[in-house]
Structure formats: structure tokens, C-alpha cells
Amino acid sequence: MADKPNILLIFPDQQRGDVMGCAGNPAAKTPNLDRIASEAVLFDNCCTNSPLCMPARASLITGQYVNQHGIWHNWHAADRHGPSHVRNMRDAGYHTAVIGKTHLYVHGRRDVKDTRDHVNQLMDWGYVDTHELTGPWASRVIDSPYTDYLAEKRLLEAHRDYIQHYLEGMFSGELRPWDEPPPPLSPEDHLDTYTGRISAEWIRNYQGDKPFYLQVCFPGPHDPFDSPKEYRAMYKPEDMPAGIMDKPTWPVSPQLDAVLRWSALDGMTVAQKQLMSTFYYAKVTLIDHAIGFILKALEERGFLDNTWIIYTSDHGEMLGDHFMSHKIVFYEAALKIPCIIRPPGGINGWKSNALADQLDIAATIIDIGGARPFERSDGRSLVSNVMDGQGSPDAQKGKEVIFSEVNLYSMVLTDQYKMVVNSLTQEPLELYDMKNDPNEVNNLVRDPSFRKMREDLTERYISDLLSHLDEEKLKVFQEIATARPPRA
Secondary structure, eight states: OOSSOEEEEEOOBSOOTTOSGGGTOTTOOOHHHHHHHTTSEEETTEEOSSSSHHHHHHHHHHOOOHHHHOOOSSSSOOOTTSOOHHHHHHHTTOEEEEEEEOOOSOTTSTTOOBGGGGHHHHHHHTOSEEEEEOOTTGGGTOBOHHHHHHHHTTOHHHHHHHHHHHHHHHHHTOSOGGGOOOOSSOGGGSHHHHHHHHHHHHHHHOOOSSOEEEEEEOOTBSSSOOOOHHHHTTOOGGGSOOOOOOOOOSSOOHHHHHHHHHHOOTTOOHHHHHHHHHHHHHHHHHHHHHHHHHHHHHHHTTOGGGEEEEEEOSOOOOTTGGGOOSOSSOSHHHHBOOEEEEOTTOOOOEEEOOOEEHHHHHHHHHHHHTOOOOSSOOOOOOHHHHHHOTTSTTTTOOOSOEEEEETTEEEEEOSSEEEEEETTTOOEEEEEETTTOTTOOOOOTTOGGGHHHHHHHIIIIIHHHHTTOOHHHHHHHHHHHHTSOSOO
């Protein structure tokens, strides 16, 4: 095999940054992630560039902000012939592969019947090997190798009935998230277990003469929180953190108002929130177990000493905080994502508070592989942070600010303040003092004593961010959005 190191990107969907034992969460049971983190740097201030699936994934693969690649929601796809770090890695001599959910094209379109019909699209992005799956929602109507697996075991109808019941109950409000039953499948047959098992088999069978860049894109812990009963039994509701039981207070931005209404969690008690949390945590633990398959395969092949392991996600999950579910807001639960980077052979694990984002993760992968850098990207490689060590003067040094965008809202985060604006007018809608109000309860956007702060954040950062907005791509999004129902 070539001298360049292998790279393994483990990329679950909707993983909160704080639901890991190694992140300091005493309730989370994640022994395999904890093992990786013990030999890695955990960046505990890493943020998504969009708290929504397709925009976040577009930013990771292109190295661009949302206003540049133009994917403001899940309604259309990024240009697969544009920038792609995967294509750059392929061209640098890597055997590129993906197993799991890519969500690089719209899964809700009527012409999407089978993931295998879209291999050419993934090849345009730069993938050589593909074993593409969908998320649990889309598995109800889209075929894939996983649905073939279930059909062969005569489990597909039960699985699809379960997902259909969940979706009908969620959208009608009849199924409350703390009443969600476990799935009709055994842990062995779960979508995330399947993803881990196939990934381990790929590693065991890899015989190429090139280094590999493998993305393992777990479809979970995205809802439904369909954790098997065996994993739910590992958690007690009373052990779950209560989280933030404060609703947004005046002034409530249109973005928060829309997600509040859509979440429909009015009347939720602490006990109900804790019970719901056990379902989510149990699904994280299921994925952690599947990661164990992958680590074992790396060990058996002798790859651990020549493989970088990166663990991150597209965005977080509100999990009832502020009486919200899912994402599409810039609260910490949706914004903060895991970021664990383990170099070949491992190191003595430590934590960095450096501000980082998905653009940095893309730049890190490019740096590791010696691939062609993006021509236009704010991504900053984290390799030096990792390799220079905890004692380095730059160990805790990251970006000055982080930007995140969704649905024509833009956010800037500094080491103390977070501000959200309307992307078209740059009108401030939310402002939080993250040091004195880490739970983001007090919106200071109308507080006259913070007028200068709002102006400074807009002039120094927001205006610069939005000066790169692609007007043509914005127009495409707006045309699509006008045909969509009025939901967050």
C-alpha cells in the first residue's frame, strides 16, 4: 500500500456534540468513542455550518458556506460538478468509498426509487466505491442494499410499517416522542448495525494498492429514535440530564417560532423529556457498538497505525431543549457537533476548546491526503493542532468566528457572543451572551445596552459573510421555497 495514510471518516446523522462519555456526559454509554477519544484530540467547540442535513453535508463536501453553495434547505441538491474534497482526494491517489447515507441529492423526489440508480451522481462527487443507504424516513419508500437485506429476511414490511406509523403519528401530533415504541427489528438487523457491519467487511476485504478514504455515514441517531429494547434497557430515565426547560422568551424570532410550533412539545414534563432522551441515547449507544465492529476490522488488518480516524456529524438534535425537537435553529444542541481526530497510532488524548467547523474538517482531510486545496474556502486544517500537542501555544487556537446558515438565516459565533440575523436584510433577530447565559435564555437583541455589539458583529462579520452570497443560487432556492408549504 502507498505511503500515504488511510483516512476513516465516521459520520452519523444528527449526533449532538454532548452525548458522548468522552465529552463529559456521565449518562452516555459510548465505550468505543471514548476509546478513540483517549487516543485523539476532542474539539469540544466544533459547530455545524448548517443545522440541517443537506446544507451541512454540502458544506462539508464543498468547503463552502451555505450562501455560497446555495443549499439553504433539503429541497434541492448542490452542484456535483463543483468543488468536492472527495474528488480532490481521489485525484491525489486515494481510493474513495462511502457506506451509508450521503443525502447529496433529494430523497423526497418521486423519481428516487433506488439508491443504486444514483451511483453516477456519487461518482461525479469523486466516490469510487459506493454502498449507499438512506435515512430511516426515506427507507420507507426508497430501495437500497439495506432494504434488500430486510426483504431477504422477510422483515421489510414490518420495518416500513413501523416508519410509516412513526411519520403519520409525528405529523398528526398523535405520536408523542416519549411514546415511541421500539422497532420490530433485532439489534442485528437495525439500519445502523447493518451500516457498521458492512463497513467492517469493506475494511477486511480491501486489497487495493492505494490508501483509502472511507466515509462511514451512519443514518442514525436521526429520528425516529428507534433504538431496540435491549439498548433502551441500558438507560434509566431518571439518570438523563433534564436539559433546558425554558421556552424562548420575547423577542422570539420567526425561525424559533416556526420550530416551536412544528415541534408541538407544549406541556412536556421533565420526566417525559428524560424518557425521550433514553431512546436517543440508546440509539447513540447502538451506533457506538457498530463502531466497535469497524475498530476490530482495522485492528485485524493492522491499519490502526496507518489510519486517521475522524468522528463528526452533520448537526445536532434539540431533544426537547427549549421545547423544540429536531434542528433548524442555532441553539447549542443543534449547532454543536462531535469532532474527534485520532492520528495514526494514536496519542495521549486531550481536549481543545478551539472554535472549529465542518469547513475545517474538510480542510483537515485534504491536508492529511496531500490533496489539492479548495480555491475558495475558509476551512483551516486542524492537523497542526493535533500533531503539535496539548502543550503547543496554538493548541487551543481556532477560528476567530464560526458561521452557520439555514433557511435564509445566518449566525455568527465568537468566543462570547452568538448573533442570528435575517440573511437577506441582515436584521439582528437573536443575540446571546454565551459566557453569562450559556443556556441561551435571554435574547439581548432588543437590549439597548448591546446596540454597539450588534452593530460590530454585523459590520465585522455578517456583512463580510454575506458579501459572498451567490445571487443566482439564491434565486433558485427562493423559487423552490415559494412552492413549499410554510414550515421551518
